[in-house]
Amino acid sequence: MAAESQILSMGQQFSGLPMGALIGGPLEAAAKANQQMAMTQLQFMMITCFNENSTKKGSYDPIMIEMTLDRGVIEPGTEENGNKPSISTMTTSFKLPLLTIIPLNSLAVDDVKVDFEMEVKSSFASNNSTEHKSSTAEKASFSAGGNVGPFHVEVHGSVSHNSSSEAKSDTHYKQSNSAKYSVSVHAGQLPLPQGVKTIIDAYAKNVSPVTLPAAEPVKS
Amino acid sequence: MLINIECPACQQDTIKIEPHMLAQGASFSCPTCLVKISVAQSSKNDIVKGVEAYDAYKNRLAELQEQGNAPELM
Numbered sequence: 001m002a003a004e005s006q007i008l009s010m011g012q013q014f015s016g017l018p019m020g021a022l023i024g025g026p027l028e029a030a031a032k033a034n035q036q037m038a039m040t041q042l043q044f045m046m047i048t049c050f051n052e053n054s055t056k057k058g059s060y061d062p063i064m065i066e067m068t069l070d071r072g073v074i075e076p077g078t079e080e081n082g083n084k085p086s087i088s089t090m091t092t093s094f095k096l097p098l099l100t101i102i103p104l105n106s107l108a109v110d111d112v113k114v115d116f117e118m119e120v121k122s123s124f125a126s127n128n129s130t131e132h133k134s135s136t137a138e139k140a141s142f143s144a145g146g147n148v149g150p151f152h153v154e155v156h157g158s159v160s161h162n163s164s165s166e167a168k169s170d171t172h173y174k175q176s177n178s179a180k181y182s183v184s185v186h187a188g189q190l191p192l193p194q195g196v197k198t199i200i201d202a203y204a205k206n207v208s209p210v211t212l213p214a215a216e217p218v219k220s
Numbered sequence: 221m222l223i224n225i226e227c228p229a230c231q232q233d234t235i236k237i238e239p240h241m242l243a244q245g246a247s248f249s250c251p252t253c254l255v256k257i258s259v260a261q262s263s264k265n266d267i268v269k270g271v272e273a274y275d276a277y278k279n280r281l282a283e284l285q286e287q288g289n290a291p292e293l294m
């Protein structure tokens with residue numbers, strides 16, 4: 001039938017829609033912001049927490065902060081003070097990397113939600129002498145997952161469409177086609193890379209104290 | 221923001237420190253063995269500079285996070 005060729009199929013109707021831009025646009029903007037955050041984090045870490053080694057180019061040493069540790073020590077009494085025990089303060093020192101005192105916080109783009117519904121309609125009408133009546137209805141849903149930049153992305157959607165055509169004896173022919181497209185995109189933050197966590201943990205745990213050579217107990 | 225550091229003396233507990241207060245000279249205690257830690261005079265400048273850089277970094281991150289959480293539809 002000549003009229004049927006003038007109505008668009010469901011596939012054709014959706015092919016003209018900028019789905020990539022509609023879903024990808026906001027996600028890309030969020031991913032870009034997240035990438036900039038990662039760069040800022042890296043710059044902060046390298047510039048503030050490390051010094052480039054002057055003898056070995058391309059090698060970075062963590063900036064160490066010297067900390068003092070005071071603890072009370074009970075000293076047994078001597079004959080001079082009548083065997084009265086006394087408490088003195090012992091000072092030792094240890095070094096901590098600056099990185100572990102002001103660690104990289106895990107600020108990041110929380111998640112991105114893109115929800116939208118589209119309805120596409122196509123119809124055609126003409127006078128026709130052929131008698132014809134039919135109707136179809138379809139419903140489908142889909143879901144997909146993957147990674148976009150630092151995000152894990154899940155896309156859920158559903159498509160439903162109705163088709164109907166009728167022709168009344170010899171006067172009128174009408175055909176319509178409509179489809180609803182609902183899309184829900186959810187992108188969640190991927191966790192901090194294990195390697196970065198391991199480095200921070202290793203630094204944080206490696207804090208063995210050293211006794212200051214000049215430390216003298218302070219009698220209290 | 222509190223940072224947990226494993227106590228270097230008893231290694232049984234964590235000492236919670238606040239970087240800004242630490243940079244201002246505050247000391248923090250281990251709840252188990254009661255040792256006190258603070259920044260040595262020789263590292264005062266380093267920690268003050270580090271905390272200032274950290275604040276600038278956090279502000280920049282907050283701006284980017286806002287942009288990322290409310291992306292504009294292209």
Ligand SMILES: [Zn+2]
Binds near residue numbers: 230231233250253254
């Ligand atoms: Zn302790």
